Amino acid sequence: MSITVSDSFGRNVFNEATMRECLPKNVFRSLKKTLDGAQPLDPVTADVIANAMKDWAIAKGATHYCHWFQPMTGLTAEKHDAFISPTPDGRTIMEFSGKELIKGEPDASSFPSGGLRATFEARGYTAWDCTSPVFVKENGKNITLYIPSAFCSYTGDALDKKTPLLRSMDALNKQAVRVLRALGNTSSSRVTATMGPEQEYFLIDQEFYRKRLDLVLAGRTLFGAKPPRGQELEDHYFGSLHERVANFMNEVNNELWKLGVTAKTQHNEVAPAQYELAPVFSTVNVAADHNQVTMDTLQKVALHHGFVCLLHEKPFAGVNGSGKHNNWSMVTDDGINLLDPGDTPHDNMVFLVMLCAVVKAVDKNAMLLRASVANAGNEHRLGANEAPPAIVSVFLGDQLTDIFEQLAKGPAKSSKVGGQLKLGVSTLPPLPKDCTDRNRTSPFAFTGNKFEFRMVGSTQSVSGPSFVLNTIVADALCDIADELEKARDVKATAQNILQDIAVKHARILFNGDNYTAEWVAEAERRGLSNIRSTVESLKGIPSKENLALFSKHGVLSGQELKARTEILLEVYSRQINIEAQTMLSIAKRQILPASCEYSARLAAAVAAVSGVGGNAETQSKMLARVCELVTTLENGIGKLEEATAKAAATTGCEAHAESYAHDVLPAMGVVRAAADELEALVDAKLWPLPIYAEMLFLR
Template sequence: RAMKERLPKHIFDTLMASVEGGQKLDSTMADMVAAAMKEWALSKGATHWTHWFHPRTELTAEKHMAFIFRDENGMAIESFKGKELIQSEPDASSLPSGGIRSTFEARGYNAWDPSSPAFIMMSKKGGTLCIPSVFISYDGTPLDLKTPLLKAVDAVEVRALRLLKLFGNRGIKWAHVTVGAEQEYFLVDNSVAKDRPDIRYCGRTIIGSPPPKGQQMEDHYFGSIPPRVLSFMEDVERDLYRLGVVITTRHNEVAPGQFEFAPQFADANLACDQNQQIMDVMRKMARRHDFCLLLHEKPFAGLNGSGKHVNFSLVDSEGRNLLRPSTNQRKNIQFLTFLSAFLLGASKYSSLLRASIASPGNMHRLGGNEAPPAIMSAYLGTTLTNILEGVEKGLPEELPAQALLDLGMNKLPSIVAENSDRNRTAPLAFTGNKFEFRAPGAPQSIAGPLTMILAAWASGLETLGDLMEKKISAGGDIQEAALEAIKFAAGQSRHFRFEGNAYSPQWQKEARSRGLTMANTTTEALALLLLPENRELLSRLHILSDREITAYYEIRMEQYIKTVEIELGVLRSMVMEGVLPALSRQIILENSSYSALPEEVQRESLPWTAYILHLAQLKTSLLTATEKLDHFHEKLHCMEVEEMASAITGEGLSLYESTRQLCDTAETLVASDIWPYPKYTKLLTIS
């Protein structure tokens, strides 16, 4: 709206054509757009501008440049030129590249992404005009998460439009991917959290005994929002609204201290930017309200972790949701085709979906009875499953329309919305008018998972489009062609669809027998990126080149290694600086109290002596555990990356679990006034 008010009509129309169709702006027009942006930003109190981008750290990055500079006469002038809007050159040497370039090759470029609106991030004494951008190396190789996402979005939208044209939708100009990402998070009193080194450095508790009352009573979910938290939520919503982000839902989540925001749907690229804005505003607002915001996938043992449910669909230029069932049978066949295309792609490239959500923290969350399992599968609900199974078995050639009604096609508009969202154990679920991917972790950028989802969907759309074109060119009508394509997809994706309890041990066995990908650890899951079929898909769709896939894998593996190394280091320091001294003080206290007893009372106090002995044995075990951690750390740095990751996943995590267990036992045996760290009971209570 601001650009429309400030730009001549022909310049604004050219800008919109650039946004919608990729048309380039010449230097004169770019100067005019930049001038309008500058005037708008200055009128809102901004003093600086930045190209705001998504390096492969899962966070955002920015370098602030002042609008004001001094001319040759020493006068202060305000300037922002078109060439500065379109491109800037930050130092790329210290951002992850996965070995694509050497450290001394520092050059990297930001290029303006006009499809995502610029926004102003306000601060106490001004504001910064943030220009969403891609980030590439000097030779054009992507170094960010946005560039592959834009390519994946384009791959789906081109193939979706092709399919719409096959169905006779001649007036449709485009099809856009729409996304809404639900954001779960924990809030902890900052006055309490600051005394926990693990929360400060790891974003989660790496030791801590579960409280007597956690989430067993199921009384927190959708409960009354605490006034202090509600005040935080309202301030977050206000600041986000100023950025153009509309929050539609807020509520308590399952665990104590856990909450959720859900925004309005937006185009995929914009939704990705908005999710980063949501997390950024939440972090800043939490500090203002004296909260510590935890976005880790599993901040507290024994309680639900936090995820990011990525909801996605396709909308055409006439505003129709292509994944919404209709009262019109022809439209329902179109709906089933788009649905089947996704199932076909997701079933074929389920390993890519699994790899996309692999992270150090998500390994602790996935597979528990709180989040989807690490095995990828899709849930559709009884109605849709019956329809697909019926189409797969075959329809009578002479009465296809009546046969479709018999399968329940006439019930789709009323039934699907009612019964398609009951299985909360599935990683992927159809929820009435969209798919929901429940496996991404709370701190993760949605760009990575969404890129892989869209790559799989594009593959399915391409395959079904080819099948339909072949059938039509052989003389078949569109309904016959579509039903044949749906039948093919239903058969190919049968093993991927599961209507049961994905938490059950039986599903593990059944999934293995179905040939589904099994990858329980982060290292196993990341290795799936390098499978030949996944490399071929991403290269064929021009989303990531073979070299870029390897770099992406190496960056994620390096992040995994560094994260676990930091956690093991923090664990060791907490044991040495806090747990062991606390045990010593408790032993001295108990021993002196016991020694003060009369001899005849001591003879009757055997449990007391056993307790003191238990404390001493616990301290000895922890000293042994820290020695093992030290030895492991020494040998770790003599290894190559692959060997290091394998050692961390095996020996490293095993050492962590055994050491944590000893610490958690010690916590239950040491007096509260002696224990050095705030306990779960205090952390989970918001004052």
């Protein structure tokens, strides 16, 4: 008998339903209080939970456990330990204690620390994040119990992406509850940020991937001429699924469902060979963990079907890049979505306060929000015509923009309504019409009961952008709570706050086409920043304002923030260096030899045709152009080698990154331009790399 989705879903997760079955009632109640933030986990309870987890995991075939964490590499890390424990008589028993559950001790010396730790100082700690469910992961015959964890140094500094995310969730909860209490809500005791991160990706055949050193080492194509056909027919988007792709998606879904990941939506994306997967909302830290599981599953399952999954933001030049749209909202413990407008949003005070707090937060901290999505891959994507520009703006839509404009003049008195759509076909029913259209070009768009942060890159951990978003909104709510708590007339004070925000922060609102040159000029007139450079964006992170912001809410200390900046700059430099060295290798060992061989064949053809009195004008022109491009390529290789040597010799993380941005990247562009033109001329049988048309269209 086949297993249904409902039977399969979460079967490898030690979730609440499983805990209720496996744990004594008093232990389960105690753990629930810990999960709700009411009390810390005591050692006795931890021992009982650990033993139950171990028995459950072993019953599923697990032999090991690991603390699974998110170091500053942006990936995940794990160290596996067996459950076995030796006995005096030479046998073993399977043991797992509460101490082992709560704390792990991986070597921290080789993870990025940004100067927080010296390389010789190895001790680091992992701490169980009990708010994210433990799960069993099957990797072939190896079955392991995974324990989502935070990661810190011996000195207590956060060395990961989860710790500041959890801290930011606490900060947001604290300030949001303050506002709710001031506005008269006495029933909600906790506010949690929720997230539903969409994931875009490409699939190409393994045979092509193995022949492209750039894809293997850099994750993107460093060479590739524009194919005769790209995405201009707009026929791939939401098109019917290729059978191989459908089979791949089916296995991905089933693997994710077993792990409790609510994979819901799947479809063809805009570019050929590009696809998207989207989950249902969950709390932001669980969503971050689930997205890491999703990326890992996509890449693993792709291999089962003869594909390779590319997660890079821009694996192919000239076609749609890949992002990760983070759908963010705030929900109370008694089920209230604080960003749900309701039927009459103009008189929904809680919604209006929360909405205006987000608008204020984004406007006040636009540069920080931009920096949270800055990396080498996203630099190729942001501002292209498939992603938002590097200008941060907020889309509210017709209804909420109208209310916002009313607030600038005083209390809002009305809300636009949607009505019905009649399609003029008797057999089609009238459709309820939303109050506003959507805007796919906006970097930060309100989409009904949430905000969609569209700037996040497809390779990124959502933890970074999420803890920034949580923190800046917490700060805006803190300002509002400070005023409301000392107000004699709360309603009048709230109206004044809304009016002040509507007047001061209207500049961040934009409902039009973010792709146009007119918007770039208008944004500049409004005083909005347009930071295209990753390095420029990252350099601004440790400003006095940002140091004060994160310190105030206990999310990051000054040294933790500075360390993160250094790590991000170092990662950028290393990524560009890998790309440059890979480009040099391909250019010198593959493209240049193939081009020289073709020029030799052309020269032989010219000599042969001329020797018999024929007209070799065409062959001579071809030879001249190929030789000219070979010379340009060879000169470009030399300039790139000089640029990489200069960058490598530069000291200081900022100067180092700037040299790669300003010296190496332009030199790479020259090499690519010459090579891509050669691709269009050299005999296809001689060209050493799979071309775009093959990778994007052949299945």
